[in-house]
Amino acid sequence: MMRFYISLFLVIIFQLTFSQVSKNEAIINQLDEIKTTNPSLTISISSKLLKEKLSLRDQAYVYRALGYANISIGKYSTAQEYIQKAYDVANESGDTLCKIKTTCSMGEWNGMLGLYSEMDHDLSRALKLSRLLNGDNYYTAITKINTIKANMYVNQDKHTLAKKYILKNLSLLKNIKNVSNYNKTLTLSYLGLGDIYNRGTKKADSAIYFYEKGLNIVLKSPDKINLYKFYIGLAEAFAHKKEYNKGIDLCHIALKIKHNSDYEKVFIFKSISKLYLEANKTKEAQIYSDSATIFEEKGEKHLLEALNETNNNKIKTIENKEKQISLLSIIIPVLIGIFILITIFYYLNLKKQKKKFQNYIENLNNSTSTPSEIAIENLSAVTPEINSELEIEILQKLKIFEKEEKFRDKEISLPALAALLNTNTNYLSRIINDHYSKNFNSYINELRINYITKKIAENPVYRNYKISFLAEDCGFVSHSAFSTKFKEITGISPSQFLSFASAEK
Template sequence: MLFDQSKQLLDTLIKTAIEDNKNIEQPILIAKIYQLQAVNFLFLKDYQKSQIFLDKSNSYLHKNSQAVTYVKAENTIYQTNILVANKDYTKAKNILTKLRNTLDSGENIKFLQALISERLANCYFLENDYQSAIEELTKSLEVLGELPYLLLKNKIYDDLSKNYLAINDTDKFEFYNKRYLDLNQKITSNQKEGISYLIKITKDLEENNADEIQKKVRFNTFLVLGISLVLIGFLVVYFVVETQRTKGLKKQIVFLNQRHISSNKTSENIEIKPINNLDISKVDDEIVSKTNKNVRQLVIPIETQKEILEKLNQFEKSDLFLNNDLSLATLASHLETNTKYVSDIINSYKGKNYNAYVNELRINHIVSLLENDPSYLNYKVSYLAEKAGFSTHSLFAAVFKSVTGVSPNAFIKQLKA
């Protein structure tokens, strides 16, 4: 709703301040207004219109000044967000790297440099290259130093915690997750005040007729610039927050649909569903070729692949994955093979790395217990974490939300309703 209101406000600003007033001599202001409208469409997932408004913004950026360079760089970063949304990660990384190399090292540019590193890290994370993502995020924090860019710092803390979670580094996950939660609490009150102010501005403009709006805009174009800058700040916040919330809702719907398709829930027969289970008898050269279309070609003999997959399916039906001491090495030993074979098979056939694979099995197990045994709805989350084989409460909660789209408490509340 906020983005719809912002879009309507900007439609008015564009008409009254730009299209109906051809003599405006502030191209940087016009460029910022068009840029903000591009951000609106980016959030609304209308990437074609977002690109159109970015192009309009760039068309007003001709002068050679630091302000123009800054806005151009922002537009380029927004353009890479469109590429990422279309899963063109390689092109996005190339553009971001080139942009970083062309920027100066002045203090006014540090925010952009940090933002570029954060966006690069996002590309690496989506490609499952967690180590490269961590390197870029660490670089981003070093660039920011003590500068007061709290929103970006908080996003970096959150991203770091997710990457360390992906590689199962519990200590660093706990460290950055705590930093994220602490800083997020500090930011929340400021967000509420800003949103209230933004809504008030929108309502005030809507209550005036078009002639009055036009008169006010022409009388003081700096007021328009102030509104635009306020909107930019809070739209960036909402773009991050609402995008994460929407992803969580979508993930929850997908997770629940997968669990309940053709399911027959009974308390006597709790089924732990295998992940991406395969018909072992049909594993042949053609399937191997198709499975590895987007990853490196496996060099494991077909018969060995069949054997490991069959043992993995048996492993999924057992409760061995609930062992807190389970590691890739111990799993490989249990399957009577080596760690490289197990890792490659899981990546290629299960579509995820070892840690994500085991964590998803654990969460599915707990979800099955919650759904089928009402007594588990009354247990503390700390007990469920221990039952699932997680070392800490917070790690379990983070993994649970990453798999299901909601927190353990929210999931239990839904089942009780």
């Protein structure tokens, strides 16, 4: 029963969480639809959404919507801040489609400022990212990039290039399953083709055909994006046919559209003024020309502020890079110097270690007698004492012990050796101290190290063994104890000794 209540509780929590996520996603999608046509509502909803706990992806989309909304109301500096925020947060989110959309928005913004090289860079990055997508998302991203590129070329009067990207989009339409994205791509393609025929080839009838097809779709859509552009495009096309009154009427319809930004109003006022002038109505033409100037000055001021801010940010970025380069110009030589000193120290130390190796091998080769044989020779050279015969006997037994390599036994100890030699530990310890000038442990360790170094020097097979095997072979219980005593006696580490021995032979 308890399990049932826990499961029920988890299901309720999941549904509440999921419904909240779905609700936020639906609101964010709606913001995308109204961001330019209803900026005040977009700003109001976005402000409330940002107070909630949103994912980085959703935050990026909200900032993006705020960017476009602020463009619509002529607050270009604020728009720039939000577009930059959207771009930065999207990059943190890891969501590829979100990155593409915000990068495209950055490209559109740079295009609006006339920074076409930056715009082209943004679109190239978006195109690269789009290759990571598939299905509907991929085609949505590609058509978005193509649309922005087409608009850029239309604004630069490069109509052939613009038409190329529009036709690409029309060929990709069949792959877009999302109805909203399909309609947006189609209407923007019709708008682009209308502009090309209207302003490029001056084919008024073709322009009217595409404008009207696009207008019919936009009028049925809830967001009505770019509605004013279709009316102004039609007005200009009718003007080419000398139908000025029809064109003026269409401009006035465009002027009545709610939420037109200052930028859009300038565009509409200039179009009306131009049509009145062509219709020889100079008084009306002047009125709308003055209106265009007022809004243009206001808009240009804000755009200039935004452009200056963009340039200042670029300057700061360049200055920071220059500082980093300046710092690197100091750090790199220092690091190179340190590297050279370390290299010199390493090779000097290597040379020193090699000398120790060579001296040790030379002494090893020159020493043909065991320590006990040397002790016996030294004892026989002096005047015999009371205990000399007993000492010689012990030394002879130690000589046999060394020859038979019994020091390799891991269990060997002072008591064990004393028992083997039929003497007591005190007497044996004194003999070792007197004749070898070392204690029992040092005596055994030196025999072991001399044994294994001779094996390494004379038998190439030993140079391929692991240090743990060498330690065990000569009688050491542990790898670490062997390494410590090896370096203490030879002056170099076992691994270095093996390396030098391999190089020598």
